[in-house]
Amino acid sequence: MSADPGAADERLREERTAHEEQTASEALLRPVRPLNAFEDTVERLLQTIRLGVLSPGESLPPERELAARLGVSRDTVREAIKSLADAGYLVSRRGRYGGTFLADALPAPRPDEARFSEAEITDAMRLREILEVGAARMAAGRTLTAADREALWSRLADVRGAAPEDYRRLDSRLHLAIAEAAGVPSLVPLVAQNRMRLNELLDCIPLLARNIAHSDEQHEAIVLAILAGDAKRAAQTMTAHVWGSAALLHGFLD
The missing domain is CATH 1.20.120.530 (GntR ligand-binding domain-like)
Known part of the structure; x- marks a missing residue:
């Protein structure tokens, strides 16, 4: 029995989208300046969120990966994530499928x-x-x-x-x-x-x-x-x- 061409096309589109998002994410989540590590980390995460590199409800990379890509400590990443969660941009969930996720609805501008x-x-x-x-x-x-x-x-x-x-x-x-x-x-x-x-x-x-x-x-x-x-x-x-x-x-x- 031949494979469903529609399903194959859909998988290809999903793979291309994932690749495109990864490329933009790598460009934005680059090492920060050491003298402003916290502020720059918040800025880079906000760019990734507000420019749509990650979609509402999608998970952030793990803290360890973010720390390595940004060139900062995990404590700095954790503080930045907490600040953005308090501001309504991120949601932290516990459990087997836990992690840090973009809020389904981002804060409205004022x-x-x-x-x-x-x-x-x-x-x-x-x-x-x-x-x-x-x-x-x-x-x-x-x-x-x-x-x-x-x-x-x-x-x-x-x-x-x-x-x-x-x-x-x-x-x-x-x-x-x-x-x-x-x-x-x-x-x-x-x-x-x-x-x-x-x-x-x-x-x-x-x-x-x-x-x-x-x-x-x-x-x-x-x-x-x-x-x-x-x-x-x-x-x-x-x-x-x-x-x-x-x-x-x-x-x-x-």
């Missing part, structure tokens, strides 16, 4: 407490242009592997089908996949750090259906340009995408 100046918004968006336009151009100029191409298609499909409450997370994952496709490992954490800053701004403005539809069109155009090796179009479309977001942020926040 935009009424956020205040951003025009200069802060402009600075974040100009840095984003430097990083992400460069990433798109570099990715389009490379000979991508089959895994790279599939990762881009997969992340594009995820964000196009995203529910409003998942949109920011899946949008971030697509942009991280583009950074990974550029083939410059040190670029990924820089994009992630800027993306954290960007999401703080975006969380303060409403999701507009038309803007989401337009963003989806731009996302597809960027991915298609990268896959076609059209560096100029990839860079131009990413530039327009970046400054479309900037226009909304300036309009709502300054």
Whole structure:
């Protein structure tokens, strides 16, 4: 009896997703600065959580593994996990299937407490242009592997089908996949750090259906340009995408 091709395809998709998440996780959960070990550990874990590298309800790597990857003691990891659990991001469970898990519902942002100046918004968006336009151009100029191409298609499909409450997370994952496709490992954490800053701004403005539809069109155009090796179009479309977001942020926040 032949194997079910649908089941085989599903297993392959799951394996690809696990590989993509592991790649991003390795890039973000990198050694921290020794003078700020606790603060940097909290920051790295928050990046991994809020950028969607791990999904709600998914378990964190064991403390021993996190400590090794971050270059800190297990006590530092434990303190960081406890702080994030107290803040509502993580849940610790005991027993045979215990461990530390992402909360099913992450804390909602409190935009009424956020205040951003025009200069802060402009600075974040100009840095984003430097990083992400460069990433798109570099990715389009490379000979991508089959895994790279599939990762881009997969992340594009995820964000196009995203529910409003998942949109920011899946949008971030697509942009991280583009950074990974550029083939410059040190670029990924820089994009992630800027993306954290960007999401703080975006969380303060409403999701507009038309803007989401337009963003989806731009996302597809960027991915298609990268896959076609059209560096100029990839860079131009990413530039327009970046400054479309900037226009909304300036309009709502300054």
